[in-house]
Amino acid sequence: MSTPGRGLHGRVLDTLGPAITAGEYPPGSVLRTDELAQEFEVSRSVMREAVRVLESMHLVESRRRVGVTVRPKAEWNVYDPQVIRWRLAGADRPHQLRSLTVLRSAVEPVAAGLAARHATAAQCAELTECALGMVANSRGHKLEEYLVHDIAFHRVVLTASGNEMFARLGDVVAEVLAGRTHHEVMFEDPDPAAVTLHVRVAEAVREGDAARAEELTRQITVGALRELDVLAP
Template structure:
């Protein structure tokens, strides 16, 4: 995860944020299963060595993220996983930290499959000149990268630029919203790639189609790119299973 992405998460900016971070990881990691009650306030504040005020503020943070719900005379209960705000940057970070990265990356690609091909088509139709420049510069940064970290950062920049170029601010915001997930997945794949920059030519196909304002070609090129990404994750999983 990039330092930028880490700084964007709310949970580590204050004492109660650190408490929220600790509890959030425990909940998502399964230490407090769905439907279970958290220890009472006195026990939890003692265990975490924080004031009740800090704990209460942390509980508010986790409640807002959909992880828990507090009821008078009952206590604080972990909500079902389906209620969690999985696109919240903190929740994404905690999920990544407590999950099998292969499984997580596959789920992320499933989501990207539903969004990015259509987004590439929109970008081909709607991009402005300055957005075309940003796409080209992101691609050049990928081509010039010397480390997998540089590659991952440039790859993230390329996909965020593509989403922004759709002309739909809701789609454009998605790239920032799931930045932590994307950079983690890109870095994971890059570290295990058979050769550096192996998907560069596929990104070039997406770029060329967008710049040519060919929505059908851009959609198809993005589908091919995501298929390659999925196959790369499958190769990583197979290699790890055989090691």
Template sequence: MHLPIADRLALDILDGHWPVNGNITLEDIQNRFGVSRTVARDAARYLEAADAVTIRRRVGLVAQDPATWAALNPQVIQWKLHSSQRKRELMSLTELRLAIEPAAAAGAATRASLDVRAKMPVLAMEMRRHGEAGDLEPFHELDIEFHSMLLRNSGNELFASLAPIVATILRGRVEINMYPSRPSASALDAHDAVADAVWKGDAERARKGMHDIVDEVSTVIATR
């Protein structure tokens, strides 16, 4: 019950309705949302865990600058993607992907098991089938699986830990309508190229193909 309240309060900060360093009390939350003190306290603690607020005795919840929030917390990413700061957040996240995913694809080409490498062309083929047919829901789920599998099987535990974050980014981009009505031919071709390179153990070709995928995303976001 406290999660929708935390969502609303986080968006209030991000959209400037609750100014940074401004404070509200648990009583304010209770009165605004018509909830018990326990629910108000749970919402406050949830925001505090994401560094969105600090809680001070006799002061209440104090809004923090969004630049200091837990940037890689999936919930923080969701909040920012659904706020007026969505484009800036998407650009920052895409820069992160550009720094990490090409290296992860290269790592998967040389470190992933044979079973995992063999699955990549199958995923790419299914993505193409659904993408060209305009079946976007299964396409997006396959896209998440494709990128997550490369991160998890890159041979780098730090890259692997980012798989849920990349999944959040990909889902969030769809939720806020920052995805084309259907995937471009070049994006499908690039996924095919990455899958083939990983299957054949060609690290540099996998790296280049993944760079092409994410760089195209960056270009699309910049022009919106």
């Protein structure tokens, strides 16, 4: 997924980013560019570029005569897909997963309601196709195939909402869904009720019934939250 290691500075970020978000360097701790450059065996130019990127994510702050200080967690750009990926790969993965699921529960119902109003014919067709794909793979341990359609479904809903802010959450939702299937052990087939809900959302959107699309999607997200409560109490 994404673009791992596009250049030397990217390689550095792939190590330094996760280390910071994992709390390996606690907030307030100070790094020196030169030392880091030596440590990673890259030139200062490369390390400076890496630091600039971390700075743009508000993970660190670079000040003269002081060094590169790690900012408190509350200031991080937690919507940056890269940051999200780093944190999901780290120790506070469960906490992060919960935060994102709550965000989903707020956004997706509204997005579905908007999708019911704004979706094009092509998007409606795609949505139906995704739902059918979910049904087709809902039994017999075909979790991977199911996941692909599940992700596609939610991505289409978010895109069809016509709101760019919602649309850009597609990657986040994909990450959450993938995480649920892969990390939290999910041996069993998906909940049949959830599958049915997806089919009905596709129907509601196709029929332009915003209120129903919203309510049904709310039920989906409520289910996701409940599932989280069961797994991580």
